[in-house]
Amino acid sequence: MRKRAIVSMVLSALVVGCNNDNKESTETEKSQVVAKTEVETTQAVFNLETNPFFSDYDTPFGIPPFDKITNEHYAPAFDKAIAEAKAEILVVANNEDVPTFENTVVALEYGGKLLTKVADVFYNLTGAHTNDELKALSKDIGPRLAGLNDDVNLNPELFKRVETLYNKIDSLDLRVDQKKLLVDRYKQFVRGGAGLNADDKQQLRELNAKISKLGLEFADNVLAETNNFELVVENKKELAGLPDYLIEAAAAEAIKRDKPGKWVFTTHRPSKTPLLMFSKNRELREKMWKGYTHRGNNHNTNDNNKIVAEIAALRAQKAQLLGYKSHAHFVLEGNTAKNPENVYELLNKIWPAGLTQAKQELADMQAMVDAEGGNYKVEGWDWRYLAEKIRKARYDLDEEQTKPYFSLEDTLKGVFYTVNKLYGMTFKERTDLPVYHEDVRVFEVYYKNGELIGLYLTDHYVRESKRGGAWMNAYRSQYVDEKGEFVKPIIVNVLNYPKPTGDKPTLLTFGQASTLFHEFGHAAHGFLSNGIYPSQAGTSVPRDFVEFPSQVLENWMFEPEVLAKFARHYETGEVIPQALIEKIQAAAQFGQGFATTEYMAASLLDLAWHTQTDTVAKDTNKFEAKVLADLGLIRQIAPRYRSTYFSHIFSGGYSSGYYGYIWSEILAADAFNAFKEKGIFDQATAEAFRANVLSKGGTDDPMKLYRQFRGQEPDAKHLLKSRGLLLNK
Ligand SMILES: [Zn+2]
Structure with a gap:
């Protein structure tokens, strides 16, 4: 594998959650609740007739009528949807019938239709195509959805009904997916604070709202810092080494920013990464590298230092309120890994192999610089540039060729x-x-x-x-x-x-x-x-x-x-x-020391922030520096994300979970090996993968599904092998 597996972030637009890539929302999870509505509202308030969210989408396949939805439709739609959801929760909670799986768990499950409908469009667009009005609205909506979640999780009647069912789960004659639904719902209540007394419940609500609000501010700051930074070049000579497409794009960017005749580079990846890789101008690389790695850390109005420290402290406080040692313990309980100790055990197997390899890569670079009479010590801003030179020399392969x-x-x-x-x-x-x-x-x-x-x-x-x-x-x-x-x-x-x-x-x-x-x-x-x-x-x-x-x-x-x-x-x-x-395949394992190390450093930084038991906000820069020093990270490698722009964990849903990419990659390497054994398009293997993994979603325990597909436990050696970390050196 050969590959940069960790390339993507699947962030879900759901606030607070890569959703990524799926629904990774955390603090402000879209509530599943909601359903019918007893709420009386006037047409004047909600524009019932003209607001596209208030009727069935009159489109092929029910695709949202994007051409009819405008900014002003969201606020009234959320108002109505949240009101409906609240009413719906009460209907389920106050049902006088004996609780059944259907009238409680299933009723909650199918609730919140309008809310889901609005939120699905809204949160997709706040990620993919936002504007000032949507940004402002999401600051308002985030805490309200968090509050709604609390309306469910902290409702004692509702909890009692679910708990009653949970306590007799084995006598209910449920299917596997139904059983899991009930267990998950019960745990959600417990984790949401249903077992707390009134004062603690109120405190939890306040913590959730604060965390949610800070997460949105964090995201806004990262976006602003990414958009605001510009590296302006006035002299064509300074562009030495850069590929034509990048120069053209930089010229176009300059025109857009009212600087015709110049070249503007930004910290957006398509501009930043090739500049660091190809620019012969060391000073230019340094400016870009620093611009990128200092986002949110510039002591200006978009600074994230305080926000990071506050979020981490608030999360620790919340976890302890709920009876967990730390936020990581709280989060990981619901993951495949189960607890931070298991994660550390896994990461510690891989970290030394990656770091050793990275140091070797650095030594190779320094040797090249010295041999060429470069007379400088390799720094972070040199890494991609020198790595690319070595890759070219070793494999005669560059990106412009491919x-x-x-x-x-x-x-x-x-x-x-x-x-x-x-x-x-x-x-x-x-x-x-x-x-x-x-x-x-x-x-x-x-x-x-x-x-x-x-x-x-x-x-x-x-x-x-x-x-x-x-x-x-x-x-x-x-x-x-x-x-x-x-x-x-x-x-x-x-x-x-x-x-x-x-x-x-x-x-x-x-x-x-x-x-x-x-x-x-x-x-x-x-x-x-x-x-x-x-x-x-x-x-x-x-x-x-x-x-x-x-x-x-x-x-x-x-x-x-x-x-x-x-x-x-x-x-x-x-x-x-x-x-x-063949060259591509030979070159594929090149640079895996760096790739593994920068990713692992970010994963370990994430865990360090979230295994804290101290609920007092730290100095973010000092905390980060200590974590990285303890790991023995070399200064030439920055974590893939530093704290002040680590959106996955501070505004996405990946807190304590950034390690998940490599955990998943272990499964992926092992699973692909199953295909390699039988043929990459072997129909029986593909069908087993579809039937046991893809079609199952979250209906069953993930590791059980994996074993059903594979017939055995995953073996981490396929991952180390695919990254070239096992066999080399
Ligand atoms: Zn992904």
Whole structure:
């Protein structure tokens, strides 16, 4: 594997949650509750007739009518939806009938329809295409949804009903998915504070609201810092080494920023990463590296230092209020890993191997600098540049050689080809459906029996209204409704690739191309979902499992059989030469010391913040420096995310869970090995994967599902081997 597995963040737009990529929302989880409404409201208040959220979507497949939804529709829709949800909760809580699975657990499960409908659109757009009004509104809505969650979790009548059922669970004759639903719901109550006294409940509400609000401020600051930073170049000589596409993009950016004739580089990845990789100008690299790694740490109005420390302290306080040692203990209870001790055990197996390799990579770089008479010590801003030089020298392979074979359009075809061969999925583009931005494309998705199973939206290009990263999200998740109707998913993959300039298509690096496969891995988890209950659909699995299906799919991109199908030169149509494929494979393990170390450092930083038992806010810079020093991290490598722009854990849903990518990767490496043993498109293996993993969503224990697919426990050696950390040196 060969690969940069950790490329994506699946952040869910749900506040507070990569959702990533699925619903990773934490503090402000969308409440599953809600349903019917007894609320009387006047049409004047809610614009019942004109607000698109208040009627069934009159569109093909029920795709949201993006062309009719405007900013002013959200606030009244949320008002009504939240009121309905509250009323609905009371109906279930105050039901005088004896509690049953149906009238309690299922009733809660199907509640909140309007809220889900509004939130699905709203939180997708606040991530993919936001504006000042949406930003302002989300600050208001976040705490209200957190409060609504508390209305459920802290309602004593509701808890009593669920607890009654939980206590006699074995006599209820429930299916596996139903049993899990009841257990999860019960735990949700306990974890939400249902067992607390009135004062503690009030304190919990306040903590939840504060954490939620701070998370949104954190995200705004990161976005502002990312957008505000600009590296302006006035003299063409300073552009030495940079590829043409980057220079063109920088010139275009300069025009956009009213600096015609100059070049502007930004900390957005498509600008930052190639600059650090190719610029011969050490000073320019240093400015960019510092600009990127200091985001949120500039002691200005967008500074995140205090927010980080406060969030961590508040989370520790909340965990202890609920009877947990730390926030990490609280979070991990519900994960595949179960507790931080298990996570540390795993990370400690991998960290030394990665760091040793990284130090060797550094020594190789310094040797090259010295041999060339460079007369400087290698620093963080030199790493990508020197690594690229060594890669080129060692493998005679650079991105400009390979990029022409990876046009965005052809790579997407490669993704479609792969899932067609694995699962029989086919795609048909529709150009007549409403979209929220002109860059969005829509595809009908068919299963092998010819049945239409959902809609796939792609939103590939970088823009300011979109946050960074790549993720999958659902405008509608799969489930079976109360009438037994199968609801088909509407899923989007959002990425941040450069837009084509002139008549040249967008050409992708390997990392970018594999991200496209990765994100479709999440999408496949959503499309092939075959559960009953909404909260168990598709990617609704623990965070240290959710990256498993996505990382597995990345592997196919590196297979010669697949590359031969889609990797064609965008000008000549020539299939990528076999010799180049072999070079790609040889080079794939290069730089894994760095990749593993920067990722692991971020994971360990996340755990350090969240295993704290101290509830007093720390000095963020000092805390981070100590954690990294204790790890023995070399100064030339920054954690993949430093605290002040670590959105996954401070404004996404990954707190204490960033390690999940590598946990999932262990499963992915082991699972792909199952395919390699039988053939990468072996139908029995693909079907076993679909039936035991993809279709199951969150209906059963993830490790049990894994063993059913694989027939044995996962073995971590496949991961170390795939990263070249076991065999080398
Ligand atoms: Zn992902």
